[in-house]
Amino acid sequence: METVNANSNFSFSEFLSLASSLRTSVQFQEGSLRTAVSRAYYAVFLTVRDKLFGPDGKGLSKKVKKRLAKKFERKLNPGVHELVLLAIIDHPNIKEKKKITLYQQIAQLKEARVHADYHFSLENLKNIPYDTWAEYTKKMIDLASLILPDAEKLPPYSP
């Protein structure tokens, strides 16, 4: 059976480049834009995850998950996305001057990704303060581009 080669040199910033390309693609307009938002978020999220917990987030073990869930009083099986973000707050070696805002900025991208992947009704999209998906996508790609350098500097999580 063939397997996909693991490429240890893969950079998540490629997802951000892909997001930029999708934004200007003329085919499948809304679908491309929604996918671009999602890729922009994953470029940042996966960078944070791997910086904190190693390749594929292997360091986010059951024990660590349990610890974070207990500390932040989360449900029994909290989502990985939320735990990775909470690990930024819990991280003792991240400069205090950026912790909470970085957490909130990534959470804003996460929210955009949820809108892009799950929300199609006016009721769920009405709070986005932009008129078009093109504008929203551009703003979120810009945000991801500015957050990514900070994400790349995160030290490994070691509570």
Place this chain on the structure above:
Amino acid sequence: MSMTLENQKNSSESPLFNKYYPFGIDILGQIDHLKVDKWITPKGLQGEEEIQRKQLESTIVINYPKEGEGVFQTPKEVTQELPALPQLLWERRNHPLLTFQICGLLERLWTIVSSRALQLRFSIKEAKVSIFTDPEEEETKAILQLTCDTNILQALAFWDSLEPDLQNLFKVLGDFERTIFLTKIGLRIYWKR
């Protein structure tokens, strides 16, 4: 209504500084409505004086008349309107998530944000509290959403400027409130330019 000034050269001797900062200290980092209708130039204050605007990084040159005489009127540029703060809107005040405790934390967050916005002359066009549900993680949050008439760099700089205030808030909150703040409340800043 007000503006931020800093007399870089000779602050303690400035008539404007003394009039509006009687203790010689800019406690709030801003002057509330700087306006002098009539000023008799005191001894030693004849000539030009530069006043530096902190945020705009521009300089105003004030020409004082002769010592002991003359009428000094504040140049128009010195009196500058601060951007008005919008009223905080609550999209769904009766949502079950918006408990007394969460509303209290949201109000504190809004106080931090609005104070900093006034201090930095940051223009917020709209501020509202909305509810956001993540179907994947089955989580619901109360979001303080700001829409600003700025570009992304200004918006992120403003966001970053909130960090010390948020850190200070975290220091005075108990563990439970801190957890609620992180997991049930979000701050989102959107920029229009």
